Amino acid sequence: MVVASLSGNTRELARRVAARCRDAGHAVHWYEADDLRQAPPLAADAADLVLLGCWTDNAGRTPAEMKAWVAGIAARGEQPRQLAVFGTGETQWGAEYYCGAVHRLLRYFRSDYPPLEIEQMPHGERNAAAIAAWTDAVLAHYRSNTDADHRRHHA
Template structure:
């Protein structure tokens, strides 16, 4: 499978999560391309089997403007879109935690719930990221679980 991981980041946490997702998918034999939203021209999303879109949550649970611009630039809703988000429960508690990822998953009618990451994915959250990446690949019929050994 050929995945595009597009992400918006300010602090680097969303980029770190994108890289970790890519590591798990690549170890399973999949090809992964990256796009930093707001810093590069938008690639042709139709060249990929799936889009994995990552965003932090902004201003009381909002989707950042650069992510909205990316969506407009793509111009359509790719069928296989999966969402992950980074957030911090100290700002708004559970109600606003990774709220942008929930909104994006609803907008894209994502086949899986969004992956929600508290700040950095390293340490205690790596296993959750790995399991989510496997579910993404399985959802596309890629059988990642049988190809990855940890």
């Protein structure tokens, strides 16, 4: 799991997604995209599934720290096997920009996983249900992809 969070909203969302993954029996390796001082705990192409959590910058842009992470894996020749994206945004800046980074990352990586978009800080039963449903759908999609590839699957 690679996380870029400015105010803590995306980090909290990532914690909830990670907990759901762990509860389903998967190992989760956590990496803060802006922590360039330490090496990632696992190379992007060594992970069975990469989960990117990102906030959205001005005008729907991907923040610099996530762009740096993407550039870093590209420079090392790492291509994630499978990748899903979740994030937080604010509709007050315009619906056309809401969670723009999530959609940019999905397009860049050509991911066929569904996105998860949460308005600001995740809270309440509605967000909890959406997070659980998304995480379960991503894990089911992962399992169906790995089963189709006739590979053993690990998270």
